[in-house]
Amino acid sequence: MKQLTALSVAVLAACSAVPAMAQDNASEVGQVFVGPRIGLFGTDSDRLTLKDGQIYKFEGGFDSVYGGIEAGFLFTPKWGYRIYYDYLRGSMEGGDTASGDAFGVDVLYNFTENFYGGLGISSTELGSQTNRFLRVTGGYKQYVTNNMALTIEGGLQQSDEDLTEFLLQTGVRWYFDTPAKYTPAPAPVEPQQQPVQPPVDSDGDGVLDSNDKCPDTQAGYKVDADGCVMFRDETITKTLMVTFGFDSAQIPAGQDSDIRSTANFLKDYPQLNVVIEGHTDDLGPESYNLKLSQERAKAVGDSLVDFGIDKSRVSTVGYGETQPLVPNTTKANRAENRRVEAKMSVTKKTAIKD
Incomplete structure (x- = not known):
């Protein structure tokens, strides 16, 4: 599990290190993505499993690891969906382990070109217990090539048996037949220096035109700060x-x-x-x-x-x-x-x- 945690941190660091790139979700519309994912799974303290005739509890916290695959499709720049399958292995009290599967479908929504959220249903089997969950997720996506993006995602799922469980995962997505997903941000254009115009006093009254409220003062008369005859x-x-x-x-x-x-x-x-x-x-x-x-x-x-x-x-x-x-x-x-x-x-x- 320590190795998986270290890998998650490494993926997050890689996302942060990628230079900011101009993304366009519209270029993903109609394209399929697929890719692997790995993560940590936090079981509910009320989740039980039966093994060799004995009832076991899980250790609690992020006590399980999983790896799987996901595939998805974006049908507008904002909306899309995905399906996924994960293989889970959790640590039970007493040092034993239990394995299982999770699969489900999410509706995806892009808040920005990098941040997205998901809402879906999941069936999670761990040990001898299978439950259906409503799952809410949120994630960050960063392209590293034209067709590949790294993701990091967190989520929460709630079952009708009042089980509340958490997940944290990293993944890679490949996009098929996708136009270029990013273009380097254009270099900032230095504004051209406009030639400095010398100050002008058209009527010669000692007040610059920019401040002169009486621009046609007759010569020979005293004026105030606004250039008007006193x-x-x-x-x-x-x-x-x-x-x-x-x-x-x-x-x-x-x-x-x-x-x-x-x-x-x-x-x-x-x-x-x-x-x-x-x-x-x-x-x-x-x-x-x-x-x-x-x-x-x-x-x-x-x-x-x-x-x-x-x-x-x-x-x-x-x-x-x-x-x-x-x-x-x-x-x-x-x-x-x-x-x-x-x-x-x-x-x-x-x-x-x-």
Whole structure:
């Protein structure tokens, strides 16, 4: 038995030493295989035999050896069957031996190109006792030539008398009229080195095209890490100041240019509306001055409309003498307080230049 165990180990080592080969179970379809096998058989401790009128038990464990032959046929790349016959010799308690036969049929299933399983029925006679078993096996197959494969296989069988027994075997299979069962695995193909492209910055903004989210930046502007122009907020303020003669709401000659400039500013920023504020000095009744300031504001507002500003964007208000620009203590100061003014501001994004 020690020799058989050593042989099983040797066959397993041979399978492991065979170089990995590309297998194709489809090439076995329609082909017959046949070959010898040898193995160890583990009897159930409840198996008894009668010899010379005496009842014996077997030693237990892998206490039996066997050798036999199998033949099979694969009818799809996954499914096939085999039949087998084995001659068994087991060691009984007391040092005596008993011999017998096992034969059966298995349905085979290929899980992969190397691993397979089997399910079948077996009739095992050892000594004087014969039993029928349901047998489950699993094995590994490795080709060593075009027509020969080594196998190692383990299995378990269960009888209707509640006997559970084990087997471990190695074998050789020859395939008849079989096309080449393997081809050497192709050597790995070294990927061709693609020429390294130098980094490109098409718009010259200092950010490579691979990272540039604004690829057509105009030269001369600062950009961020994504290659996009950087902006800052810029507030633009426009002030309109028109002064009037004493007790007058008529726009003096020469001040139309300031009003025109304000109109152009409003055209540049159509989102802006303007409030025209009218004022007076402190001479005269307060109620009269309030009305006069309103008339002055309206005169400038109408002038902006004349210069093309939509009337809805212009509003006017009069404050009379309540908001002097300077103290009404001198004639010159009073002249400054007779005024119309407007303040406008807008914030816009301005590109930052290098």
